[in-house]
Amino acid sequence: MHSRRHGLHCVLPPIILENIARKGDDEQREWATRALSRDSSIRLARVQNALAGVAAAPQRADALVGVASPRPARVISDAQGTENVRGPIVRREGEPPTGDEATDEAYDGLGDTFDFWLEAYGRNSIDDAGMPLRGVVHFGEQYPNAFWDGQRMVFGDGDGQVLGMMTGSLDVIGHELGHGVTEAEAGLEYFGQSGAMNESLSDVWGSLVKQRKLGRDAASADWLIGSEVWTPNIDGDALRSLKAPGTAYDDPLVGKDPQPAHMDAYVETIRDNGGVHINSGIPNHAFYLAATAIGGNAWEMTGRIWYEALRDPALRPDSGFAAFARLAVVAAERLQGQRSREAAAVRDAWENVGVPTEQPSLQSLTAH
Amino acid sequence: MSASRRSSHRCNPSLRIELTRSGGYAGLATKLGELDTAELTENEARDIEELVQSAGVPALAEASPMQGKGADRFQYDLTIEGPEGRHELAMSEDKIPDELRPLIDRLKGGRPGSDA
Numbered sequence: 207m208h209s210r211r212h213g214l215h216c217v218l219p220p221i222i223l224e225n226i227a228r229k230g231d232d233e234q235r236e237w238a239t240r241a242l243s244r245d246s247s248i249r250l251a252r253v254q255n256a257l258a259g260v261a262a263a264p265q266r267a268d269a270l271v272g273v274a275s276p277r278p279a280r281v282i283s284d285a286q287g288t289e290n291v292r293g294p295i296v297r298r299e300g301e302p303p304t305g306d307e308a309t310d311e312a313y314d315g316l317g318d319t320f321d322f323w324l325e326a327y328g329r330n331s332i333d334d335a336g337m338p339l340r341g342v343v344h345f346g347e348q349y350p351n352a353f354w355d356g357q358r359m360v361f362g363d364g365d366g367q368v369l370g371m372m373t374g375s376l377d378v379i380g381h382e383l384g385h386g387v388t389e390a391e392a393g394l395e396y397f398g399q400s401g402a403m404n405e406s407l408s409d410v411w412g413s414l415v416k417q418r419k420l421g422r423d424a425a426s427a428d429w430l431i432g433s434e435v436w437t438p439n440i441d442g443d444a445l446r447s448l449k450a451p452g453t454a455y456d457d458p459l460v461g462k463d464p465q466p467a468h469m470d471a472y473v474e475t476i477r478d479n480g481g482v483h484i485n486s487g488i489p490n491h492a493f494y495l496a497a498t499a500i501g502g503n504a505w506e507m508t509g510r511i512w513y514e515a516l517r518d519p520a521l522r523p524d525s526g527f528a529a530f531a532r533l534a535v536v537a538a539e540r541l542q543g544q545r546s547r548e549a550a551a552v553r554d555a556w557e558n559v560g561v562p563t564e565q566p567s568l569q570s571l572t573a574h
Numbered sequence: 575m576s577a578s579r580r581s582s583h584r585c586n587p588s589l590r591i592e593l594t595r596s597g598g599y600a601g602l603a604t605k606l607g608e609l610d611t612a613e614l615t616e617n618e619a620r621d622i623e624e625l626v627q628s629a630g631v632p633a634l635a636e637a638s639p640m641q642g643k644g645a646d647r648f649q650y651d652l653t654i655e656g657p658e659g660r661h662e663l664a665m666s667e668d669k670i671p672d673e674l675r676p677l678i679d680r681l682k683g684g685r686p687g688s689d690a
Binding site: 350368 | 594596597598599600601602603604638639641643644645646647648649651662664668
């Protein structure tokens with residue numbers, strides 16, 4: 207299959223390769239970009255600029271040779287069924303697909319997530335300074351989980367009974383990389399309410415990466431997280447739903463989705479780092495309400511407001527829902543005006559999940 | 575209840591231990607194992623009691639939750655109930671104290687739980 211493609215590119219004019227690189231599906235794009243990269247001309251800079259969303263007139267783009275726009279630096283390593291996150295590197299940036307599903311899904315998903323951050327918010331990788339994207343696949347033995355270890359995104363193959371391969375859902379990859387972004391910004395502590403806020407932000411970014419990739423606006427998105435990870439044994443649409451927390455699954459083996467959508471049902475527990483994957487339903491639903499009220503592509507205005515709130519220096523590691531909600535309102539007012547319908551939508555969204563957004567006082571933001 | 579049953583053929587009251595895994599990306603709570611020393615042979619019960627004794631459970635409960643780095647790691651929740659009360663231990667999968675590993679491995683991989 208690859209040899210046929212490689213042969214083909216020799217007879218395709220570069221302009222067609224460029225078009226494939228810009229408009230093709232993932233695989234085509236990958237292949238065309240690779241084919242073009244053998245041709246070290248200004249064409250590559252132009253395509254890369256276009257892919258990175260750099261708005262420049264064609265002649266300007268030609269002049270940008272050598273001024274590389276940010277590109278991901280992906281490194282995928284294989285834990286080979288152990289818990290060693292420093293296993294052999296199986297695919298580096300720019301290398302062709304390996305044929306191993308998890309490796310190639312992780313590579314592609316991290317690329318899509320990198321593109322999301324760069325093109326939607328101008329953010330260059332996890333730390334906004336081009337941090338390499340390290341992915342680890344085949345972690346552990348039938349390990350039914352994916353996590354961010356502080357430096358890398360780690361994916362298990364699933365147990366095959368309840369959960370399948372973790373790299374199969376783009377929003378899982380977007381979720382894990384999102385934890386890196388949150389850690390680099392507010393550093394929300396992963397426990398209790400600040401932890402649930404941290405979790406919610408990762409669900410929001412994961413969902414937005416997928417929505418942008420699929421070209422879905424707020425009204426047509428499914429707002430589900432991990433819709434591909436249950437095995438057929440489990441009766442469930444997904445792991446979580448931002449649209450309707452608590453309804454993603456209901457199954458004799460794994461029970462019912464425990465997420466609340468309102469502060470009235472906030473769950474106090476020592477499990478799950480104080481219920482971070484449970485109470486995240488509350489801010490998740492607030493994002494959904496804001497995004498559908500504001501309308502359009504959720505990653506544009508509503509996502510931008512959430513991103514501004516996350517980057518606000520007033521958001522502290524121990525901040526909870528209310529602090530974030532106030533900063534989201536502040537961000538919406540700053541971006542769109544105090545009396546804007548966007549600011550009103552953000553206020554209403556938080557009020558509707560039982561989180562107050564009244565005028566912040568300095569003390570309420572800092573005192574803990 | 576089981577304590578009195580236990581004391582009818584051994585001098586120590588029983589320990590009831592339960593291990594649950596929570597958290598992780600999917601946020602599922604899964605019971606991994608449980609046991610009641612009253613339902614084990616005398617040797618097995620003694621082994622478990624020694625594991626619990628040497629692990630220093632009250633201090634570990636005090637140190638809970640033992641949190642790991644990053645996000646979405648599994649958390650192990652160990653509940654130990656005995657004559658000295660009930661202890662709840664919570665630890666990230668990358669923060670399991672060495673002294674608890676034998677007990678956790680026994681509960682995870684070992685024999686069926688006490689309601690088998």
